[in-house]
Amino acid sequence: xxxxxxxxxxxxxxxxxxxxxxxxxxxxxxxxxxxxxxxxxxxxxxxxxxxxxxxxxxxxxxxxxxxxxxxxxxxxxxxxxxxxxxxxxxxxxxxxxxxxxxxxxxxxxxxxxxxxxxxxxxxxxxxxxxxxxxxxxxxxxxxxxxxxxxxxxxxxxxxxxxxxxxxxxxxxxxxxxxxx
Amino acid sequence: xxxxxxxxxxxxxxxxxxxxxxxxxxxxxxxxxxxxxxxxxxxxxxxxxxxxxxxxxxxxxxxxxxxxxxxxxxxxxxxxxxxxxxxxxxxxxxxxxxxxxxxxxxxxxxxxxxxxxxxxxxxxxxxxxxxxxxxxxxxxxxxxxxxxxxxxxxxxxxxxxxxxxxxxxxxxxxxxxxxxxxxxxxxxxxxxxxxxxxxxxxxxxxxxxxxxxxxxxxxxxxxxxxxxxxxxxxxxxxxxxxxxxxxxxxxxxxxxxxxxxxxxxxxxxxxxxxxxxxxxxxxxxxxxxxxxxxxxxxxxxxxxxxxxxxxxxxxxxxxxxxxxxxxxx
Ligand SMILES: Cc1cc2nc3c(=O)[nH]c(=O)nc-3n(C[C@H](O)[C@H](O)[C@H](O)COP(=O)(O)OP(=O)(O)OC[C@H]3O[C@@H](n4cnc5c(N)ncnc54)[C@H](O)[C@@H]3O)c2cc1C
Ligand code: SF4
Ligand code: FES
Ligand code: FES
Numbered sequence: 001x002x003x004x005x006x007x008x009x010x011x012x013x014x015x016x017x018x019x020x021x022x023x024x025x026x027x028x029x030x031x032x033x034x035x036x037x038x039x040x041x042x043x044x045x046x047x048x049x050x051x052x053x054x055x056x057x058x059x060x061x062x063x064x065x066x067x068x069x070x071x072x073x074x075x076x077x078x079x080x081x082x083x084x085x086x087x088x089x090x091x092x093x094x095x096x097x098x099x100x101x102x103x104x105x106x107x108x109x110x111x112x113x114x115x116x117x118x119x120x121x122x123x124x125x126x127x128x129x130x131x132x133x134x135x136x137x138x139x140x141x142x143x144x145x146x147x148x149x150x151x152x153x154x155x156x157x158x159x160x161x162x163x164x165x166x167x168x169x170x171x172x173x174x175x176x177x178x179x180x
Numbered sequence: 181x182x183x184x185x186x187x188x189x190x191x192x193x194x195x196x197x198x199x200x201x202x203x204x205x206x207x208x209x210x211x212x213x214x215x216x217x218x219x220x221x222x223x224x225x226x227x228x229x230x231x232x233x234x235x236x237x238x239x240x241x242x243x244x245x246x247x248x249x250x251x252x253x254x255x256x257x258x259x260x261x262x263x264x265x266x267x268x269x270x271x272x273x274x275x276x277x278x279x280x281x282x283x284x285x286x287x288x289x290x291x292x293x294x295x296x297x298x299x300x301x302x303x304x305x306x307x308x309x310x311x312x313x314x315x316x317x318x319x320x321x322x323x324x325x326x327x328x329x330x331x332x333x334x335x336x337x338x339x340x341x342x343x344x345x346x347x348x349x350x351x352x353x354x355x356x357x358x359x360x361x362x363x364x365x366x367x368x369x370x371x372x373x374x375x376x377x378x379x380x381x382x383x384x385x386x387x388x389x390x391x392x393x394x395x396x397x398x399x400x401x402x403x404x405x406x407x408x409x410x411x412x413x414x415x416x417x418x419x420x421x422x423x424x425x426x427x428x429x430x431x432x433x434x435x436x437x438x439x440x441x442x443x444x445x446x447x448x449x450x451x452x453x454x455x456x457x458x459x460x461x462x463x464x465x466x467x468x469x470x471x472x473x474x475x476x477x478x479x480x481x482x483x484x485x486x487x488x489x490x491x492x493x494x495x496x497x498x499x500x501x502x503x504x505x506x507x508x509x
Contacts, residue, residue: 002185003184003185003187003227004185005183005185007186023183024183024186024228025181025183025184027215046219047216048212048216048282048283051280051282057285060285061281061285062282062285062286063283066210066211066212066216066283066286067215068208068211068215068228070186071186071232073188114282117281118281121256121260125260126256126259126260127259127260127265127272127276128276129273129277129416131276134272134273134276135265135266135269135404136262136263136266149415150415150416151281152281153280153281153417154279154280154282154283154417
């Protein structure tokens with residue numbers, strides 16, 4: 001028996017449902033860029049090593065270059081475009097603009113999606129590799145530059161904009177705390 | 181990439197049958213290793229059987245008061261689980277030390293166990309490599325091998341196993357559970373990975389088509405005084421040069437219980453049984469920790485460019501045990 005090598009899939013991208021007929025080899029990254037026109041996610045390495053293609057898949061950050069589109073069938077996808085649905089920038093996007101969280105901007109869509117999910121992970125109490133005590137009795141580690149750098153280490157920036165990226169993330173986290 | 185079929189069964193039996201029916205079939209977990217290797221043409225499955233809709237997700241209490249970790253549990257959920265953090269903290273730390281936040285959200289426990297080596301020749305089809313192409317030779321023995329094995333290697337392959345998670349599993353005496361068309365089976369992690377020998381292409385005892393269903397952690401291994409520490413070439417998001425998972429029980433300055441496993445040094449996570457037996461009932465001092473590390477590493481056979489790992493492993497073992505001893509008192 002030979003299997004079919006194409007599949008019909010449903011993807012909800014930034015709230016819009018797409019019915020796609022994809023080659024099983026198609027990555028989610030290519031499906032988003034080529035088939036749905038969402039070109040926010042960028043192809044840096046295509047090997048899971050740089051984070052430029054980061055999107056939220058059912059609210060969790062993933063690298064879309066190692067996700068097969070067919071395996072994402074039925075999922076909700078948020079790309080950087082979806083962070084500002086009505087053209088109003090997400091607080092993190094505003095902070096990136098105000099604090100120069102980018103230079104060329106190629107890594108930025110991935111940095112933004114990654115950081116949005118990272119802040120939610122932190123709010124849910126997830127420890128990181130630099131959290132000294134992972135015991136669940138401990139309150140979630142305070143988000144400082146060391147924690148942010150570790151938690152965002154899957155997003156490389158060839159321009160080296162890291163200091164301002166970290167500042168923008170910390171600023172956004174602090175503001176979210178104030179406003180609840 | 182070669183064309184392939186894609187199937188997403190919801191039952192274990194069905195998944196096993198789908199793989200048994202096609203020699204070129206492979207299970208797909210998060211795809212973070214398999215899809216990567218397919219892009220290089222190193223893996224050329226004709227059929228992918230996605231395991232992520234199987235009822236194998238989640239972590240629950242085991243009858244012996246240990247934990248059962250379902251095979252499709254993501255690395256993120258494993259590391260964040262309160263009972264893992266409470267009872268097996270070195271496992272949580274080891275998982276968090278691996279890959280990135282994005283990749284850990286995708287990677288599964290089963291896939292992590294079966295990820296392939298990061299030896300550069302393995303990933304380069306233009307180079308000889310016994311693991312990828314049996315009998316073609318090993319390019320790394322005389323080539324670029326600064327991050328290859330110092331323990332347990334053979335002339336056929338000097339690659340290391342890249343997983344952080346499995347180093348902690350080795351220290352905790354984890355057991356791997358798997359299913360074949362014949363039924364359910366289990367094997368301690370200590371026997372799961374085969375010694376390199378003459379056939380480095382065969383890495384585990386799993387028969388073809390076997391589905392990993394769970395990993396269990398024994399109650400006896402639980403305890404808060406455990407630590408995973410990883411040394412790598414940058415601060416984060418890199419594979420280990422050397423790593424240590426350890427747990428220590430000290431009473432009145434004397435070692436009552438100790439578990440040590442080493443990563444980055446061999447084709448499998450390396451349980452340091454020689455060091456452990458040297459330490460049992462010994463004074464918990466840095467000198468004794470050093471002697472125990474030396475005893476373990478006397479078996480090391482460094483290659484031309486990786487003798488630094490012997491010193492690094494020794495220092496890391498001493499540092500981790502010393503830290504745990506201070507915490508224990
Ligand atoms: C850029 C990058 C950096 C990384 N850094 C690290 C690191 O620092 N430390 C580290 O430990 N790892 C690291 N990894 C590796 C990562 O941890 C593994 O790729 C991941 O754990 C594999 O899990 P998966 O579910 O994605 O497996 P897949 O890629 O889906 O599968 C891997 C293998 O397991 C088989 N398989 C999957 N599930 C089952 C099952 N239930 N039963 C039987 N067979 C199964 C598949 O057929 C395949 O052969 C890194 C990966 C990348 C891409
Ligand atoms: S060390 Fe192993 S994986 Fe690397 S080239 Fe030699 S045989 Fe291949
Ligand atoms: S393009 Fe996906 S991680 Fe680099
Ligand atoms: S801003 Fe240029 S790569 Fe990050």
